[in-house]
Amino acid sequence: MLFNKIHHIAIICSDYEKSKHFYVNVLGLEVIKETYRAARESYKLDLALNGNYIIELFSFPNPPKRPSRPEAQGLRHLAFEVDDIEVVISNLKEKDIAVEPIRTDELTGKRFTFFSDPDDLPLELYEK
Template sequence: MLTLRQIHHIAVIGSDYQASKRFYCDILGFTLVEEFYREERDSWKADLALNGQYTLELFSFPIPPARQSRPEACGLRHLAFSVDDIAQSVAALELAGVGCEPVRVDPYTGKQFTFFSDPDGLPLELYESR
C-alpha cells in the first residue's frame, strides 16, 4: 500500500493573479514565501504559507477556462480552513468585503461552519475547530 505522509500543497489558478494574491495574503493571512514569473508560459507562480507551513501554490495563466463547480461537479469540491472562532472569522471576512453563507452546524460533529468564495468563485469553507 502507498504510504502518504500528509498533504503537501494545494494549487489554485486565479484569473487575476494580483487580486488572488491580495485575497489569500491580505484577507486570509497566507504569507508569500516565493514568487516567480514564468515568461515562457506568461504565468505567475506564488508559494504561500499558512502559519509557517508551505500550503498553497497560486498560479496565473492567460485566459484560464471558468471552473465548473455548481451545483455539485465531479472533482475538488472545496478547501476548508480550521478556525477557533467562527463568528470572529466571519466578521473579519465581512469587514474585508467577503460575503459568507449563513453559519450552519455539522449534524455529525456539532461544529459550526460556513462557506465563502475566493475572487474566482472557488468554494472555501471555515470550520470551527474548538
C-alpha cells in the first residue's frame, strides 16, 4: 500500500462548545467548516493547522467515556510538532492549561511534553 499522509484525526468530545473553544481559541486551529447534523444531534467541526486539514471534532449526545490513561489500549495521544517547546508551554500556561514537565526522548534526543484537552485526551508537544 502507498499512503500519502494522515488525512485527519477524528475526536468525539463531551462538550462541543468547550472543545471548540479549546481547539480554536486556545490551540489556534483554523475552522474550515462547521456542520450541524440534526438527524444525529451532532456537530462536526473541520479544523486545520497551517492550512492543512487535520481534525474532525464531533459531538454526540451522551458519548461513553474512553479510558486514556494509564496506557489504555487504543489511540495513545495526538502530537503537535513545535519549533520551540518552551514558547508553546508559556503560551498554554498563560491560558491556564496545565502542562507536564519537559522530558527528553531517549531514542531521538528531542524534547517533548504532554497536556490535555477538555475531555482529558492526551496531547503532546514534540520539539522539531
